[in-house]
Amino acid sequence: MGARVVRAGAGSVPAVHAAVLHEYGVPRYDAFEDPVAGEGQVVVEVTATGLNPVDVSKAAGTFYAGKPPLPSIAGQEGVGRVGETDRRVYFDRPIAPYGSMAQRALVDPGSLMELPDGLDDGVAVALGVAGLAAWLALDWRAELRAGETVLVLGATGTVGQIAVQGAKLLGAGRVVAAGRNEQALRRAAELGADATVALDRGGDALTAAFRDAAGGDIDVVIDPLWGAPAAAALGALGVGGRLIQIGQSAGAEASIPSWVLRGRIAEIRGHTNFLAPDEVRRDAYRTMAEHAAAGRISVDIERFALRDVARAWERQRAGAHCKLVLVP
Numbered sequence: 190m191g192a193r194v195v196r197a198g199a200g201s202v203p204a205v206h207a208a209v210l211h212e213y214g215v216p217r218y219d220a221f222e223d224p225v226a227g228e229g230q231v232v233v234e235v236t237a238t239g240l241n242p243v244d245v246s247k248a249a250g251t252f253y254a255g256k257p258p259l260p261s262i263a264g265q266e267g268v269g270r271v272g273e274t275d276r277r278v279y280f281d282r283p284i285a286p287y288g289s290m291a292q293r294a295l296v297d298p299g300s301l302m303e304l305p306d307g308l309d310d311g312v313a314v315a316l317g318v319a320g321l322a323a324w325l326a327l328d329w330r331a332e333l334r335a336g337e338t339v340l341v342l343g344a345t346g347t348v349g350q351i352a353v354q355g356a357k358l359l360g361a362g363r364v365v366a367a368g369r370n371e372q373a374l375r376r377a378a379e380l381g382a383d384a385t386v387a388l389d390r391g392g393d394a395l396t397a398a399f400r401d402a403a404g405g406d407i408d409v410v411i412d413p414l415w416g417a418p419a420a421a422a423l424g425a426l427g428v429g430g431r432l433i434q435i436g437q438s439a440g441a442e443a444s445i446p447s448w449v450l451r452g453r454i455a456e457i458r459g460h461t462n463f464l465a466p467d468e469v470r471r472d473a474y475r476t477m478a479e480h481a482a483a484g485r486i487s488v489d490i491e492r493f494a495l496r497d498v499a500r501a502w503e504r505q506r507a508g509a510h511c512k513l514v515l516v517p
């Protein structure tokens with residue numbers, strides 16, 4: 190692989206400041222060898238980078254798709270300028286051992302998405318991993334139809350916050366937001382949810398609360414949680430209902446009685462951004478960026494200097510209820 194941490198006194202080796210993973214756990218602010226673009230690669234001068242739950246589990250060495258190499262730079266997504274040009278882009282396929290949490294990132298050019306003028310760096314990051322999960326789950330995986338009722342689980346997180354607004358923009362008739370944090374749930378209502386449900390109970394009582402808030406059957410569930418909330422939400426689906434499974438913030442397992450699927454010919458559909466074709470991702474990102482630029486999608490953002498990466502990590506692990514953005 191060749192790239193490495195640059196030690197003090199290493200002389201002329203060009204280096205970048207970065208969030209470097211030396212061992213599985215939390216990355217450290219350190220110097221790392223400067224990336225050089227090879228064939229089919231580009232270097233992006235990073236202006237903002239997002240911290241996501243997936244970064245925490247990758248850094249911990251517990252991500253289902255495998256462990257990152259050591260040492261390596263953390264981070265999956267960022268925005269910046271391509272090389273020396275003025276071309277402003279979003280990217281989410283950094284090439285290991287380089288990640289996005291650095292002054293410069295080595296990137297697969299296939300993942301680049303153009304940014305419209307005036308779109309804030311932090312918002313542009315939020316529309317990436319989190320925004321795409323919300324929008325693609327609704328549009329590409331659920332194939333949401335006008336007038337349908339949508340339940341957004343984890344509406345208190347960034348994916349959920351964007352899913353609430355995205356569901357409305359994509360024509361949902363009624364949107365129900367569910368989560369544990371009261372203040373963040375009120376924010377989901379401000380952002381357009383027609384009703385909210387506190388995830389403070391489980392089982393049939395939670396299913397009944399979902400149905401009450403929806404005014405009947407639910408057509409689409411956006412599920413970043415799994416566990417007990419997803420099981421209860423499946424019980425509230427109507428005929429032909431779809432639950433789109435995108436994360437496991439509430440638990441890796443759920444107990445699902447077979448009748449909830451069979452009796453309503455309902456479906457659980459998985460989603461990961463990284464299996465969406467590039468043109469589908471680009472269309473979704475462009476549409477969200479237009480909505481954001483016009484003020485129809487808002488995202489709450491908290492910024493940290495990259496050197497404070499350890500503090501940002503703590504904030505993410507404790508539950509930030511906003512998008513955490515690191516600025517190199």
Ligand SMILES: NC(=O)c1ccc[n+]([C@@H]2O[C@H](COP(=O)([O-])OP(=O)(O)OC[C@H]3O[C@@H](n4cnc5c(N)ncnc54)[C@H](OP(=O)(O)O)[C@@H]3O)[C@@H](O)[C@H]2O)c1
Pocket residue numbers: 241242243318319322342343344345346347348349368369370373388413414418434435436437438439440460461462463505508509510511
């Ligand atoms: N499939 C994909 O491509 C994809 C892409 C992006 C994200 N994701 C996944 O989607 C999930 C949400 O991502 P995010 O960016 O929105 O993260 P986030 O902003 O950190 O939000 C996390 C959400 O999980 C909720 N939560 C945490 N622990 C919980 C528990 N024990 N029970 C119930 N709710 C719990 C939080 O709500 P409260 O604090 O109110 O409990 C919050 O709504 C993560 O699992 C992430 O890995 C998947």
